[in-house]
Amino acid sequence: MHTYSKTDPILWTGRKSGQQLYLHEKVICVDLNSEQVPITNGRSWAILGYACDEGVKRNEGRIGAALGPDAIRKQLAKLPNHLRKNTLVLDTGTVDCQDGDLKKTQTVLSRTVTQLLQQNAFPILLGGGHDIAYGHYNGIKRYLATEGINKSVGIINFDAHFDLRSNQTTNNSGTPFYQIAQECKLAQSKFRYMCLGIREDANNSSLYGTAKDLGVSYVDKTNFNLLHFNTIKDKIAQFAKEVDYIYTTIDLDGFSSAYAPGVSAASPMGFSPEIVLECFKIIIASKKMISFDIAEMNPTYDIDHQTAKLAASLVHFVIHQSQ
Numbered sequence: 011m012h013t014y015s016k017t018d019p020i021l022w023t024g025r026k027s028g029q030q031l032y033l034h035e036k037v038i039c040v041d042l043n044s045e046q047v048p049i050t051n052g053r054s055w056a057i058l059g060y061a062c063d064e065g066v067k068r069n070e071g072r073i074g075a076a077l078g079p080d081a082i083r084k085q086l087a088k089l090p091n092h093l094r095k096n097t098l099v100l101d102t103g104t105v106d107c108q109d110g111d112l113k114k115t116q117t118v119l120s121r122t123v124t125q126l127l128q129q130n131a132f133p134i135l136l137g138g139g140h141d142i143a144y145g146h147y148n149g150i151k152r153y154l155a156t157e158g159i160n161k162s163v164g165i166i167n168f169d170a171h172f173d174l175r176s177n178q179t180t181n182n183s184g185t186p187f188y189q190i191a192q193e194c195k196l197a198q199s200k201f202r203y204m205c206l207g208i209r210e211d212a213n214n215s216s217l218y219g220t221a222k223d224l225g226v227s228y229v230d231k232t233n234f235n236l237l238h239f240n241t242i243k244d245k246i247a248q249f250a251k252e253v254d255y256i257y258t259t260i261d262l263d264g265f266s267s268a269y270a271p272g273v274s275a276a277s278p279m280g281f282s283p284e285i286v287l288e289c290f291k292i293i294i295a296s297k298k299m300i301s302f303d304i305a306e307m308n309p310t311y312d313i314d315h316q317t318a319k320l321a322a323s324l325v326h327f328v329i330h331q332s333q
C-alpha cells in the first residue's frame with residue numbers, strides 16, 4: 011500500500027537517436043525518497059504523477075484517471091526534444107491513492123510539490139482527477155509560507171466546469187476550488203480564480219451562484235475561441251497583473267471530445283486546443299506561472315491515445331515556449 015513511488019524508466023521509451031533528439035532520452039527519473047533533485051544552472055521541469063480517481067468516483071464520474079499519468083508519460087516520451095542542454099526534465103515519480111484515502115493522497119502530493127519548489131524545480135503534475143488541484147495549490151502555498159514569501163497566488167483553470175461544489179458531505183473532483191475558497195476565507199485572503207471555457211450545459215445555477223458570490227472571473231465556452239481572443243487576452247493580462255504568482259490547471263474535459271475523448275465527463279461542445287495555446291503564451295509571458303497541472307486524463311475511454319497525445323503536446327508546448 012504505497013503512496014509515493016518512483017517511475018520505472020521503461021515508461022520512457024521511443025525512437026533511439028543517441029543524441030537526445032527525443033524526450034525519453036532527455037528525461038531523468040528521480041526517486042524523491044532517496045535521491046536529491048539534480049542541480050543545473052538552467053531550468054528544471056519536474057513531472058509528478060497523481061494516480062488517483064478516488065475523487066472522480068466520489069463525484070459519480072467514470073473512473074480510470076488513476077492510469078492517466080503513465081498514459082501521458084508514454085506519449086511525452088516519443089516527442090522531440092528542442093530544449094537547451096542545461097534544461098533538465100525530471101520524472102519525480104507518482105503519488106497514488108490505492109487505499110482510497112483521498113485526503114492523505116492530497117497531503118502527500120502537496121508536500122511533494124513544496125519539496126520540488128524548494129529545490130528550484132518547476133512542477134508539472136499529471137492527473138488523475140481534478141482533486142489534484144487542492145493538493146497542488148496547498149503545496150504552492152506551503153512553499154511560499156516556508157520561504158517567508160508573502161505573495162498572492164491566482165488560479166487559472168481551463169475547464170468546462172467551475173468545480174465549486176460544496177464539500178460538506180465529501181471532498182471530490184468537483185470540490186477543489188470551493189475548498190480553496192473556504193481556506194482563503196479562513197485566512198482572510200482574497201480568492202483569485204479564473205475559469206476559461208465554462209459550459210452552461212455543464213454547470214447548474216447553484217454553481218453559477220457560488221461563482222458569483224466568490225467573485226470568480228470566467229469566460230463562457232461560447233466566447234472561448236480565437237474570434238474573441240483580444241478580449242480573452244486582456245482578461246488574462248488583467249488577472250495576471252493583480253496576482254504575484256499563477257498556478258495554471260487544465261482539465262482535459264474542457265476540450266471538445268473530438269480532441270479529448272479520454273476523460274471522465276466528455277464535452278462534445280468543448281473548446282479547441284488552439285485557443286488554449288494562445289492563452290498559455292500570455293500566461294508564460296507574464297513570467298508569473300509557478301506551477302502547472304493537467305487533470306482528468308482517463309485512458310480507459312481514450313481513442314487511439316488522442317487525449318494522452320493532446321496532454322503530452324500541451325506539456326511539450328509549455329516547456330518549449332518557456333525557454
Ligand SMILES: N=CN[C@@H](CCC(=O)O)C(=O)O
Pocket residue numbers: 069070071140171172173175183184185212274275
Ligand atoms: N471534475 C469534474 N467535475 C465535474 C464533473 C461533471 C460530470 O460528472 O458530469 C463537476 O463536478 O461538475
Ligand SMILES: [Mn+2]
Pocket residue numbers: 169170171261263264
Ligand atoms: Mn471539468
Ligand SMILES: [Mn+2]
Pocket residue numbers: 140169171173183261
Ligand atoms: Mn475540473
